[in-house]
Amino acid sequence: MAARNTLRRSMLYVPGSSQRFLDKSRALTADCVAYDLEDSVTPHMKAEARSLVRRAIDQPSPLGIRERAVRINSVDSGLALGDLTEVLQSPNLSTILIPKVNSASDLTFVTDVVNHVLSQQSATSAAPRPPISLLALIESAKSITNLSEICAATPLLQGLGFAAEDFALDLSITRTPSLTEFLFARSAIATAARAANLPSTIDLVCTAYKSDKSDGSPPAALEEECRNGRRLGFNGKQCIHPSQVSTVNEIFGPEAEETVWAMRIVIADEKAARSGRGAWTLDGKMIDVPVAHKARAIVTKAEACGVDISALREEWMHQEPE
Structure with missing residues (x-):
């Protein structure tokens, strides 16, 4: 393969x-x-x-x-x-x-x-x-x-x-x-x-x-x-x-605003998963499994394009699921 x-x-x-x-x-x-x-x-x-x-x-x-x-x-x-x-x-x-x-x-x-x-x-x-x-x-x-x-x-x-x-x-x-x-x-x-x-x-x-x-x-x-x-x-x-x-x-490539949005979702989704929540909101919009998957794909692509994902994660480490 x-x-x-x-x-x-x-x-x-x-x-x-x-x-x-x-x-x-x-x-x-x-x-x-x-x-x-x-x-x-x-x-x-x-x-x-x-x-x-x-x-x-x-x-x-x-x-x-x-x-x-x-x-x-x-x-x-x-x-x-x-x-x-x-x-x-x-x-x-x-x-x-x-x-x-x-x-x-x-x-x-x-x-x-x-x-x-x-x-x-x-x-x-x-x-x-x-x-x-x-x-x-x-x-x-x-x-x-x-x-x-x-x-x-x-x-x-x-x-x-x-x-x-x-x-x-x-x-x-x-x-x-x-x-x-x-x-x-x-x-x-x-x-x-x-x-x-x-x-x-x-x-x-x-x-x-x-x-x-x-x-x-x-x-x-x-x-x-x-x-x-x-x-x-x-x-x-x-x-x-x-x-x-x-x-x-x-x-x-992913736009800067899009990458930030995706990282916020990834961080919040990790916290939601630990608390057993399958769906939650961010900025007043429902976030479920397909949206979370899309966000992770954007973050992965951004990293491949050279974006400093570690710095972005640290910047938004306090993001919580609403």
Whole structure:
């Protein structure tokens, strides 16, 4: 079973065929950097990109990056086996992003290759390596209709992502700023992932990255897309430029006020439990088991995002259930 890395607020794509971009990526800060062997790589550069990405992953992980993934080519392309055979040789690879997942068989193929390669490695080397996590990109009408089977295809699967441009192409629709044309697909993806207990739901790429404001702050479209995605149940977003990452991380991370609220509930709920109270109130609102569970999840995520939870607990240590 793959290790659960639930903090994927930002997934930043880096073209795998550019040594310059691969080198620059080591100075970036993001929850996940995805070295791309698919859309950003021209056909005649595919083989070279595999080697460049393999060498990039072989290097020690940079401090600012929590996770390094590789987006391979789709199973239908005929290039996936070559991609997997190359990048799985790196002992540092932990995550594989699979595009154009139309059915469970796509994930079964990748899982079989991963298990075969890793079993060969374990037979010849005693050195431990990180478990492999799979992330599936949903990009077509067929994949939407097969979501339940896709989510149950392999225990290695850790999340779903939505690829809007390919989905729009498949349905012959046009992307608009409101994103209403994607509402059904995005809701289906977030719901299916939650039902399958997958930790990551990664929303579509925002094509706006240059500031449209005089003060150089992030474009309004990026902020609105992030908030819209979070409201739908996504807990992360794909990024195409480093300038998008800080905004994405901020919006998909717990807000300061939300974290304080959650910590107050956690502390008061612990005291209520010790006194045998199953439901109580805080600030005039009823707090029961589902709300307490949500609060604990917020505190856990805030800690993963770097919030000093110990200091916050000490500050609110006298909170009582009302």
